[in-house]
Amino acid sequence: MLLLLNTYPLRVSQDLVFRSKATTLQSSVSVMVYSLSGLDRLTEENVSQAMAVVEETGLSRILVTDSAGKVLYDTRETNDALGEYSFYTEIVQALLGNDVFSSSYRGGAFRSRAASPVLYQNQIIGAVYAYEYDTEQAALLEGLQGNLLRLSAGIAVVVLCLSGLLSRALTRKIGQLLTAIREVREGAYSHRAEVPGRDEIAQLAQEFNSLTDRLQTTENARRRFVSDASHELKTPLAAIRLLTDSILQTENIDRETAREFVTDIGQEAERLSRITEDLLRLTRLDSNVLERPVVVDALPVLEQVMRMMSLVAQEKGTELTYRAEGTCTMLATRDEIHQIIYNLTDNAVKYTPPGSTVQVSLFREGDQVVLTVEDNGAGIPEEDLPRIFERFYRVDKARSRAAGGTGLGLAIVRDTVEKRGGTVEAANRPGGGAVFTVRWPWREGGGQT
Known part of the structure; x- marks a missing residue:
């Protein structure tokens, strides 16, 4: 970017000066050619008389030659070229009938040359050569170049300073992040990366x-x-x-x-x-080590669990009833459905006092299969409801161990249901007792019994 800033403006400025020189120098040569075009033959005397009227004082040197290239007029103070033959490239080209212009910039000056043939009745009788050595515009160009260099240096310093600041800020942030990663890698999971900003x-x-x-x-x-x-x-x-x-x-x-x-x-x-x-x-x-699911009809599984749990409920004096409605098929395995119904029913029978009632319901609701297990016991304290499905969590630890519970039954129910895209929730009934509700996505099919 800085290279472009230092080269492009200078190139454009040089081109503008070159075009300006070409216009002004060729215009001056054309005037001089016009003043000589009325002569049938060029000599030192008539050329001097003609050039005295149109002499361009702004030019560094003017040469007029005859058709052979002999110098007839020279504005250099020493006039040391008079009578000599000039073989400047521009003069040679002009004597061949070409209008020539060239310009260059070097050594702190613009050097411009122009030459044109002098014609009389369509015959070349000589040539006019003009040379300009311009240091003023070269000085302006050098001044522009100096300003661009100073501007570039200033920009470079600013960019370097900003780059340094940004680099330090970036390095500091990356360092903080790396430190946090190392801390966590060593087991400090409470450590946090304090990196400000929005980048x-x-x-x-x-x-x-x-x-x-x-x-x-x-x-x-x-x-x-x-x-x-x-x-x-x-x-x-x-x-x-x-x-x-x-x-x-x-x-x-x-x-x-x-x-x-x-x-x-x-x-x-x-x-x-x-x-x-x-x-x-x-x-x-x-570990997601699960059996391949199939479409299972939950009703036969429910009936099997009810037959198993009825004896346990009778021994405790608990009334266990169930009802089933509709086609209750879902994508799972028979063992999983058995485990879920058994755990919830066993949990309800164990933790309700003798003489209580446990109602198990299985029905279809829209595109879901719903299982509810409700009792009329003491219910679950509100502060324990959010944690009821945690592993080894017990509302009454002494009572749970006395009943033979492991504290894992409800956790197994939750994880098993969620692995098959379902949900489970626990709540207290308005009239007393607790209710567990399981919902599975319903799947059409004959079902595995």
Whole structure:
């Protein structure tokens, strides 16, 4: 850009001067040729008389030659060319009948030359040559060049300063972002990139912070999950160890007591097995290790679960009923539908007091299949509703463990439903109790039973 700024104006100015010189110099030569064109023959005397009238004082030198190239008139003060033969290129071309002009710029001056033939009755009887050495316009051009150089230098300094400032600002922002990346790479997920501004790097930093927020949330959830899983696994293991130590350290333990201890050990082992199975199921869901879905009719699955849960409900004194309407087919697997209905129904039966009612409904609503499981128990505290589907979250921890719950059933329901494009939500009924609502996209088909 600076090179163009320093060359283009100078080139244009030179061209303008060259065109101006060509016009003025050729005009002057034409006047002199016109004054000599009335002579039938050129001599020193008649040329001097004719040129005395039209002599151009602004020109550096004027030569007039005859047809052989002999100099008859010379404006140089020494007149040392009179009587000599001139073989300037311009004069030679003029004697051949051509109008010639040339100009150059060097050494701080414009050097311009022009020559034209002198004709008498269409015969060349001589030539007029004019030379101009102009330093004034050359000085103006040099002044322009100097101004352009100073302007370019100023622009270059400003550009360098701005480039330095921008480079420092850019380097500082990139450095802050790299520092944040290194901190997060080392595990400091709470670290954030503080990059001000609205440019692309600031936007990149915002995206990085957003990603770090998600990483921190995931890491916190992972740590909480590992902690909760470790605690849940440790509880039955500690109970098993305590019971086995009691058996081993008690001498002459009676058969009935030993039988009770072994029964308790079996229950804790079963609980440990359920926790392990639920953890493996959640791991498969997190890893998207899912069976290929097919169109499943949920009604036969619902009937099977109701037959299984009816005995449990009878033992507890809970009334379990269900109803089904319409064609309830969705894209999933039979095991997934079974797991969802079983977990929600089992959860309702376990955590409602004896004498309560649990109602399970399955129906089609528009382009959705809806499953509701509702009870008339105590309901769920409002502050616990947003976290009810979190892993290992329990509203009443002591009561949940006593009922044999793992704290993973509702988390498995949520993850399984969402993997198949559905939704699940929990709410309290106006008349008391809780209701869980699952919605799947309805799919047409015969259904797998």
